[in-house]
Amino acid sequence: MPTSSKAVASSPIYRGPLPHITTVERLPVTVYDQPGDASRAVAREIADLVTQRAAAGKQTVLGLATGSTPVGVYDELIRLHREEGVTFKTVVTFNLDEYWPMPTDALQSYHRFMREHLFDHLDIPAESIHIPDGTLAREKIPAACAAYEEKIREAGGIDLQILGIGRTGHIGFNEPGSTVESRTRLITLDSVTRSDAASDFFGEWNVPTQAITMGMGTILGARKILLIALGEHKSKVIKEMTEGPMTPRVPASWLQEHADATVLVDAAAGKDLTASVTPWALGNIEWTDMLIKRAVIWLCEKTNKAFLKLDDQDFRDHNLHQLLRHHGPAQKIANRVFQWMMQTIEYHPAGTEAKRVICFSPHPDDDVISMGGTLIRLVEDGHETHIAYMTSGNIAVFDHDAARVADFATEYNRMFGIENERSRAVLAAVLESLRNKQPGQSDIEETLKIKGLIRWSEAKFGAFKAGCKEEHLHFLDLPFYRTGTIAKKPISDDDVQIIYDLIKKVDPHQIYVAGDLSDPHGTHRVCAQAIFRAVKRIEAEGGKVPDTLLYRGAWQEYELHDIEIAVPLSPGDLARKRKAIFMHESQKDEALFPGSDPREFWQRAEDRNKGTADRYNRVGLPEYYAMEAFVRWNGVPI
Ligand code: F6R
Numbered sequence: 001m002p003t004s005s006k007a008v009a010s011s012p013i014y015r016g017p018l019p020h021i022t023t024v025e026r027l028p029v030t031v032y033d034q035p036g037d038a039s040r041a042v043a044r045e046i047a048d049l050v051t052q053r054a055a056a057g058k059q060t061v062l063g064l065a066t067g068s069t070p071v072g073v074y075d076e077l078i079r080l081h082r083e084e085g086v087t088f089k090t091v092v093t094f095n096l097d098e099y100w101p102m103p104t105d106a107l108q109s110y111h112r113f114m115r116e117h118l119f120d121h122l123d124i125p126a127e128s129i130h131i132p133d134g135t136l137a138r139e140k141i142p143a144a145c146a147a148y149e150e151k152i153r154e155a156g157g158i159d160l161q162i163l164g165i166g167r168t169g170h171i172g173f174n175e176p177g178s179t180v181e182s183r184t185r186l187i188t189l190d191s192v193t194r195s196d197a198a199s200d201f202f203g204e205w206n207v208p209t210q211a212i213t214m215g216m217g218t219i220l221g222a223r224k225i226l227l228i229a230l231g232e233h234k235s236k237v238i239k240e241m242t243e244g245p246m247t248p249r250v251p252a253s254w255l256q257e258h259a260d261a262t263v264l265v266d267a268a269a270g271k272d273l274t275a276s277v278t279p280w281a282l283g284n285i286e287w288t289d290m291l292i293k294r295a296v297i298w299l300c301e302k303t304n305k306a307f308l309k310l311d312d313q314d315f316r317d318h319n320l321h322q323l324l325r326h327h328g329p330a331q332k333i334a335n336r337v338f339q340w341m342m343q344t345i346e347y348h349p350a351g352t353e354a355k356r357v358i359c360f361s362p363h364p365d366d367d368v369i370s371m372g373g374t375l376i377r378l379v380e381d382g383h384e385t386h387i388a389y390m391t392s393g394n395i396a397v398f399d400h401d402a403a404r405v406a407d408f409a410t411e412y413n414r415m416f417g418i419e420n421e422r423s424r425a426v427l428a429a430v431l432e433s434l435r436n437k438q439p440g441q442s443d444i445e446e447t448l449k450i451k452g453l454i455r456w457s458e459a460k461f462g463a464f465k466a467g468c469k470e471e472h473l474h475f476l477d478l479p480f481y482r483t484g485t486i487a488k489k490p491i492s493d494d495d496v497q498i499i500y501d502l503i504k505k506v507d508p509h510q511i512y513v514a515g516d517l518s519d520p521h522g523t524h525r526v527c528a529q530a531i532f533r534a535v536k537r538i539e540a541e542g543g544k545v546p547d548t549l550l551y552r553g554a555w556q557e558y559e560l561h562d563i564e565i566a567v568p569l570s571p572g573d574l575a576r577k578r579k580a581i582f583m584h585e586s587q588k589d590e591a592l593f594p595g596s597d598p599r600e601f602w603q604r605a606e607d608r609n610k611g612t613a614d615r616y617n618r619v620g621l622p623e624y625y626a627m628e629a630f631v632r633w634n635g636v637p638i
Contacts, residue, residue: 028261077122078121099210171216173212176250234265238265345566349565352381358508385472403430588601
């Protein structure tokens with residue numbers, strides 16, 4: 001359920017609903033607990049509109065988007081069609097954009113995306129579907145764009161336009177600088193957009209530099225607009241587009257001028273909205289413990305003061321009179337928060353009695369990157385420390401690394417006289433296919449296996465550096481990931497069963513789960529979902545539910561107010577952790593999917609762990625060298 005346009009509800013990060021408050025947003029924003037809630041709401045709105053208009057004998061013209069955001073909406077539309085008999089025969093569609101140049105059948109083509117994610121599963125007549133054509137010769141594009149506009153006009157204009165948003169603030173591919181009047185045209189993609197698309201193309205260098213997109217004017221001409229944003233990586237741009245000025249620097253901000261545009265976000269994408277960050281600045285609120293903690297930490301950061309140095313005037317100067325009145329004086333409130341935060345510091349996260357723990361690592365290196373110091377501590381504390389590698393991570397291995405290993409294996413076999421026909425054939429096929437591989441093409445099965453093996457052996461040696469034993473390492477290779485492409489299969493009972501079996505076998509007291517609300521390819525979220533499903537099943541069967549702690553992947557750290565357990569690390573711990581990360585050679589120096597952060601993974605990890613310790617220190621807590629942070633799972637499946 002949405003919490004209202006003005007509140008952020010509970011989630012693995014946000015504990016307890018924030019109060020209903022007035023808003024500073026210049027556009028209606030609805031914040032949903034979970035991405036699935038937002039997707040279902042949009043799908044329902046589309047289905048209702050289509051059904052109502054069909055009943056009145058009218059067609060419905062939909063403007064459609066691609067990318068990771070609308071996938072949940074499309075899945076729900078398919079479900080509504082299959083299970084509730086909603087028909088889409090009266091629908092006419094216009095897609096926002098297509099890369100140029102782009103063959104219609106290429107893995108990355110939006111034509112293919114729409115077929116696979118939606119059109120193949122609904123009853124929309126083929127002749128009612130329109131998508132810009134990425135195969136056109138350059139000189140034919142202007143006329144084709146004008147014809148596209150004409151078709152939209154002939155169809156009576158767009159009734160409902162679905163939008164995602166890029167981190168540049170683009171809608172469609174209208175990059176910063178696009179004017180409000182712009183119409184369908186060829187556009188040059190921003191470098192941020194190309195880097196975000198890198199994973200779909202197996203490397204940024206393969207991403208086309210141009211695309212054909214509906215213009216800002218075309219989009220704003222729609223009668224109703226729903227913009228969806230999911231995940232933390234969208235939170236900054238969502239704040240800018242909804243609370244900032246209308247500016248060509250953030251094309252989506254022009255939606256503020258539209259008469260019927262709504263923004264739907266999940267809690268992660270809504271986290272930077274004023275309503276989430278400083279709700280007390282917007283009106284009367286009820287001061288829960290969580291809000292008190294957030295407000296006081298925020299005040300320390302604003303005033304650059306430690307908890308125990310805050311005084312009444314600091315509260316008054318920063319709009320916190322109410323808090324002071326209800327819970328003051330300052331020293332009383334500050335001392336409460338100080339005590340809460342002191343209690344988060346935990347040198348022995350699984351206690352000092354020998355226990356069994358499992359760290360679930362979505363990719364083969366998340367364990368050491370995100371909690372390598374804690375793994376070292378768990379082993380030192382005498383716990384039986386298991387690591388379960390959930391996916392092979394094979395798509396993130398460079399072709400040249402796979403070729404090098406295949407070449408090594410060939411020479412090795414020859415040197416020791418252990419060649420046989422089968423190994424010769426496999427290795428030759430791998431080397432041959434890598435030599436002839438076209439940009440953006442996926443790998444043959446044997447190459448994927450070699451890439452997976454590279455990561456498996458790196459994972460083992462990384463875990464050894466942390467002190468783990470080989471018999472405690474589990475390479476789950478979950479089926480949902482085994483597509484060889486960025487697009488993954490949905491989580492299935494088979495994935496959950498594998499995790500369930502492992503938990504039953506190891507019978508852990510504590511487990512660690514990557515609890516990211518957003519990672520670039522969504523793998524962390526999917527892995528967490530599968531683990532939570534397995535734990536819920538164990539709970540339903542009356543089994544022992546392990547203490548479940550969440551950690552963040554390589555991208556972000558938890559906010560100070562969210563942290564429930566902070567494990568202090570010494571310079572020696574951090575140096576050992578770095579060596580463990582170094583074992584992941586295929587991801588070192590240059591990663592295939594580095595994201596927008598130019599630092600290597602070990603650098604990110606160190607900056608982040610030192611940064612957490614520094615943040616603790618700045619609010620007047622003990623001064624540690626580095627810290628790894630965790631929150632406790634609140635038992636709600638995501
Ligand atoms: C897609 C489109 C783009 C995306 C945006 C967000 O047709 O026009 O504006 O909506 O780049 O992409 P995702 O959803 O992948 O984050």
